[in-house]
Amino acid sequence: METDKPRVLFLCTGNSCRSQMAEGWARHLHSGSIEPQSAGLETHGLNPDAVRVMDEAGVDISGQSSKHLDSLKDVHFDLVVTVCASADASCPQFPGSTRVVHVGFDDPPRLARGATDETARLAPYRRVRDEIRAFVEKLPARLQE
Secondary structure, eight states: OOOSSOEEEEEESSSSSHHHHHHHHHHHHHTTTOEEEEEESSOOOOOHHHHHHHHHTTOOOTTOOOOBGGGGTTOOOSEEEEOSHHHHHHOOOOOTTOEEEEOOOOOHHHHHTTOSSHHHHHHHHHHHHHHHHHHHHTHHHHHHO
């Protein structure tokens, strides 16, 4: 994974939803200027509802895979973004030059539990998808800080 682009890791507990959406947005919005990856403290596969709502927004994440953080242990990241409280609380130490920031996004699967129809089930995924996009849009400026 040789690149001159800044490397950004989106870290979540299971690497199935929020971190996957963030990686997808970063690839879609900043492919020429950022090398994004996502990983989890565990792997839970790709959440089909996250894939669906990203597709609705014109971003195909269906080819991404759920990765454990250990699979990227030899990669130096310029920025690590924890996107859930569990990852923030359990985030391992990264080399001294790696900045780690926490941007907590709600957990769509938890919010969708008990939804009585598809519209209600997908609503939290769509909201969080849009919140993640807003954060990722500003990512190049954040890398300059």
